[in-house]
Amino acid sequence: MIDPKMVRTDPDRIRRSQAARGESVELVDELVSADARRRELIASSEALRAEQKELSRQVPKASADQRPALLARTRELAAQVKDAAAAAEEAKARFDALLLRLGNLVIEDVPRGGEDDLFVLETHGTPRDFAAEGFTPRDHLELGELLGAIDMERGAKVSGSRFYFLTGQGAELELALLNLAMAKASAWGFTPMIVPSLVKPEAMAGTGFLGQAAEDVYRLERDDLYLVGTSEVALAAYHAGEILDAATLPRHYVGWSSCFRREAGAHGKDTRGIFRVHWFDKAEMFVYCAPEEAEAEHARLLEFEKDFITALEIPFQVLDVASGDLGSSAARKYDCYGWLPTQERYREITSTSNCTEFQARRLDIRLRDADGVRPLATLNGTLCAMTRTIIMILENHQQADGSVRIPAALRPFLGGREFLTPVA
RNA sequence: GGAGGCGUCGCCUAGUCAGGUCUAUGGCGCCCGCCUGCUAAGCGGGUUUGGGGGUUGACCCCAUCGCGGGUUCAAAUCCCGCCGCCUCCGCCA
Numbered sequence: 053m054i055d056p057k058m059v060r061t062d063p064d065r066i067r068r069s070q071a072a073r074g075e076s077v078e079l080v081d082e083l084v085s086a087d088a089r090r091r092e093l094i095a096s097s098e099a100l101r102a103e104q105k106e107l108s109r110q111v112p113k114a115s116a117d118q119r120p121a122l123l124a125r126t127r128e129l130a131a132q133v134k135d136a137a138a139a140a141e142e143a144k145a146r147f148d149a150l151l152l153r154l155g156n157l158v159i160e161d162v163p164r165g166g167e168d169d170l171f172v173l174e175t176h177g178t179p180r181d182f183a184a185e186g187f188t189p190r191d192h193l194e195l196g197e198l199l200g201a202i203d204m205e206r207g208a209k210v211s212g213s214r215f216y217f218l219t220g221q222g223a224e225l226e227l228a229l230l231n232l233a234m235a236k237a238s239a240w241g242f243t244p245m246i247v248p249s250l251v252k253p254e255a256m257a258g259t260g261f262l263g264q265a266a267e268d269v270y271r272l273e274r275d276d277l278y279l280v281g282t283s284e285v286a287l288a289a290y291h292a293g294e295i296l297d298a299a300t301l302p303r304h305y306v307g308w309s310s311c312f313r314r315e316a317g318a319h320g321k322d323t324r325g326i327f328r329v330h331w332f333d334k335a336e337m338f339v340y341c342a343p344e345e346a347e348a349e350h351a352r353l354l355e356f357e358k359d360f361i362t363a364l365e366i367p368f369q370v371l372d373v374a375s376g377d378l379g380s381s382a383a384r385k386y387d388c389y390g391w392l393p394t395q396e397r398y399r400e401i402t403s404t405s406n407c408t409e410f411q412a413r414r415l416d417i418r419l420r421d422a423d424g425v426r427p428l429a430t431l432n433g434t435l436c437a438m439t440r441t442i443i444m445i446l447e448n449h450q451q452a453d454g455s456v457r458i459p460a461a462l463r464p465f466l467g468g469r470e471f472l473t474p475v476a
Numbered sequence: 477g478g479a480g481g482c483g484u485c486g487c488c489u490a491g492u493c494a495g496g497u498c499u500a501u502g503g504c505g506c507c508c509g510c511c512u513g514c515u516a517a518g519c520g521g522g523u524u525u526g527g528g529g530g531u532u533g534a535c536c537c538c539a540u541c542g543c544g545g546g547u548u549c550a551a552a553u554c555c556c557g558c559c560g561c562c563u564c565c566g567c568c569a
Contacts, residue, residue: 098528098538108496109496109499111550124549126549126550129549130549295526425527
């Protein structure tokens with residue numbers, strides 16, 4: 053949510069943001085008039101209520117002959133108050149509903165464009181030349197089956213398409229990645245958190261996942277709960293309704309949870325293996341900070357992601373995601389795309405968003421400092437999405453014989469082993 | 477899932493049965509001042525939170541007794557729904 057005051061003070065800024073997102077600009081004009089009406093009705097309702105309250109205080113003091121007239125007058129006022137309050141409530145609800153339809157304010161120097169416009173900021177590492185090494189790389193599923201690490205067939209048998217089992221070395225690899233991620237995050241000052249995968253509607257709406265992304269979300273209708281697509285949801289809602297002392301900011305959390313995605317709009321896309329699945333596990337970084345710190349914290353999250361990918365020795369690029377592809381909550385987003393040898397291109401493995409005050413306003417999370425109470429900023433960033441990371445490790449570090457070299461940083465978490473080896 | 481108890485402005489607490497000087501009591505803690513070789517004690521004053529206006533920190537208005545509705549001129553108090561905590565039973569990992 054944007055600052056409601058901005059509707060009055062700087063509607064043009066909102067218009068520019070809407071245009072950058074490729075979304076409705078007329079909505080801003082509706083908001084401006086709804087705001088004026090809301091303020092007017094609230095003021096008159098409050099004035100009436102004050103008058104009524106004062107009169108009803110006089111009732112017990114009134115003499116017996118004054119009382120009937122006084123009661124009649126207050127009764128009449130009470131009816132007016134009821135009407136005025138209802139009108140004010142309605143105007144307020146209309147304004148709020150309009151406000152919730154707005155995406156976050158896009159930071160002004162975010163590159164303009166849509167999903168297909170890739171703005172590459174950096175390239176790190178060099179893809180291997182498999183031809184020079186004298187063999188054709190196997191894709192992650194082929195490797196996963198050789199290693200006895202991934203079982204898609206039984207995933208489909210048990211749960212349906214886009215489900216899998218990680219078995220043997222595959223399960224060990226995920227646990228090692230988790231331990232490496234948590235060890236690094238702890239060293240960086242993050243508090244490890246294991247968070248619920250099921251959340252209430254407020255948590256989902258507050259993080260912005262019930263807007264345009266609602267199609268991709270699993271819902272348990274019987275219990276009115278949602279399955280999260282990322283632990284960001286639980287980590288953001290963790291402090292919902294709270295006021296945090298500015299001295300305790302920034303707060304860094306790293307959450308671990310399963311993530312569930314319907315992949316509703318992805319029929320036929322990335323159907324092979326575990327690249328695009330309905331469920332995976334993820335270690336996610338999350339930051340609460342003062343709004344003026346948000347861009348610096350965002351840069352820091354990106355550095356942590358780069359550190360992790362570099363430690364896994366995966367060639368990658370950093371992208372500044374275009375304004376039309378941000379998702380409703382982000383004011384800016386950086387993605388890291390890792391090299392996928394069998395597709396001979398870079399594919400997304402991490403994503404970090406600066407949500408500025410968008411989620412904090414919806415979830416009513418504020419900070420208190422010497423200047424008073426105000427909304428804070430939230431940011432999130434993937435530390436390790438297991439399935440994609442496993443794909444990158446298998447494909448990039450594979451050997452001609454189907455074994456996979458384990459990056460040095462990961463070895464301590466795999467009993468010092470240097471290779472994952474094919475099973476008989 | 478069943479039965480019962482509880483939820484008041486940092487903590488504890490009065491008030492709820494019998495709606496109105498509750499504009500919420502008292503204690504602890506905390507802040508300021510007085511007294512004082514110093515400290516403590518004592519004495520006096522202040523102290524819910526949030527929103528809005530708005531002075532630049534002397535102010536005014538609104539809301540706030542777990543949350544949301546309802547009844548009423550008037551709700552901490554009565555009615556309904558919900559949430560959370562505790563105890564017991566059942567079930568379960």
